[in-house]
Amino acid sequence: MAGCASQTTSLPVESTRQLGNLHAQVERLARQLFDTSGRINPDAPLAVGTILPSHLQNGKSLPEFQALGVQIQESLVTFATQAGLNVVEFKALPAVHITAGQDVMLSRDVEALSSEVNLQYLLTGTYSEQEQSLLVNLRLIELPSKRLLAAATDYLPKDVAWAQGKVTSRNQMLYRGEY
Incomplete structure (x- = not known):
């Protein structure tokens, strides 16, 4: 990697510090x-993917907590941008689609998006539901070598994005919590 920056990329000092706040938890x-990630070139294009469950049902459908993976992705986009990295929004449409109730600029419709995106790095990861927490694993991958430049793992409180109720529904089953 000729021309890579030798300095470590760091996040700004100011941040959200609310306990239980998903954005603050992802900041860690x-x-x-x-x-x-000292070997990353901050000028090279980076894409941040949706953080998916470590195992999908039947390998096809996303679980009940799909919104959690998307929100972790959004927080990582924010932090990577604030750290001065060249984040590419690969979900950006080529034009704004205006409807009666909204202006649509991002899409997950593959047919509507550009088929090619120039990238040097991918930031991706998985999460696993534990009894009392979510185990989140992140990795920064250099393309085209597919070499890992950095990795991170942490536990997030299970109620980081939603309040823990006495009775919850997961995978079409009811679970009774602590009383």
């Missing part, structure tokens, strides 16, 4: 990841 992961 982002700091862990970026503090160990």
Whole structure:
């Protein structure tokens, strides 16, 4: 990697510090990841993918907590951008689609998006539901070598994005919590 920056990319000092706040919890992961990514070129294009469950049902459908993976992705996009990295929004449409109730600029419709995106790095990861927490694993991958430049793992409280109720529904089954 000729021309790579030798300095470590770091996040700005100011941040959200609310306990239980998903964005603040993801900040810990982002700091862990970026503090160990000294070989990354901050000018090279980076895409941040949706953080998916470590195993999908039948390998096809997303689980009930799909919104969690998308929100972790959005927080990582924020932190990577604030750290000065060249984040590429690969979900950006080529034009704004205006409807009666909204202006649509991003899409997950593959047919509507550009088929090619120039990237040097991918930031991706998985999460696994534990009894009392979510185990989140992130990795920063250099393309085309597919070499890992950095990785981070942390536990997030299970109620980080939603309140823990006495009775919850997961995978079409009811679970009774602690009383």
